[in-house]
C-alpha cells in the first residue's frame with residue numbers, strides 16, 4: 001500500500017496530492033508502519049494509527065523512533081465493533097487497512113467499524129494477503145455494505161509483482 005503513494009518521478013507533485021488536507025485513519029495498524037509512511041510523504045494530511053490497547057506502547061515507541069514525519073501522526077486506541085473513540089475522527093476521508101483479515105471472530109466487528117466510519121465518499125484502501133479459504137466469509141459480510149475491487153490505477157509492474165505473491169490492494173466503496 002505505501003508503495004502506491006511513495007513518491008517517484010511519475011507521481012503527482014506532493015502539493016497536489018488528493019490526500020492534501022484530508023483525515024486518514026489506519027485500522028489495525030500493528031507497528032504503525034503504513035501511517036508513518038503516509039506522514040513521511042508530507043502531502044499535508046493528518047493521520048491516526050489505531051489498534052487495541054496492548055499495541056499502543058509499541059506504536060508510541062515506533063512513532064518516537066521516526067521523528068522525520070512531516071505531517072502529524074496520532075496514536076489512538078480503536079477496537080473494531082465498538083464506538084469510535086472521541087480522539088479519532090468518526091468519519092475520516094480515508095481509511096487504510098493492511099493484513100486485517102486473519103481472525104474469523106473479528107470479521108463482523110471489522111465490517112461494523114467500516115460501516116460506522118465510512119460515508120459514500122470515504123476512500124478505503126485495503127492491502128490483503130490471501131492466505132485461507134475462510135477469508136471468503138469476510139468478503140461475504142463486506143459485500144452487504146460495500147462494493148470492492150482491486151485497485152487498477154497502480155503502477156502495473158509493481159501491481160503484477162505483489163499480486164503474483166498473493167497480495168492485493170483493494171478499494172472499498174460504501175453502497
Ligand SMILES: C[S@@+](CC[C@H](N)C(=O)[O-])C[C@H]1O[C@@H](n2cnc3c(N)ncnc32)[C@H](O)[C@@H]1O
Nearest residue numbers: 028029030031051052078079080098099100106
Ligand atoms: C496481522 S496484524 C497487521 C498489522 C499491520 N496492519 C501490518 O500490516 O503489519 C493485525 C492487527 O489488527 C489488530 N486487531 C485485531 N483485532 C482487532 C480489533 N478487534 N480491534 C482493533 N484492532 C484489532 C491487531 O492488534 C494487529 O495489530
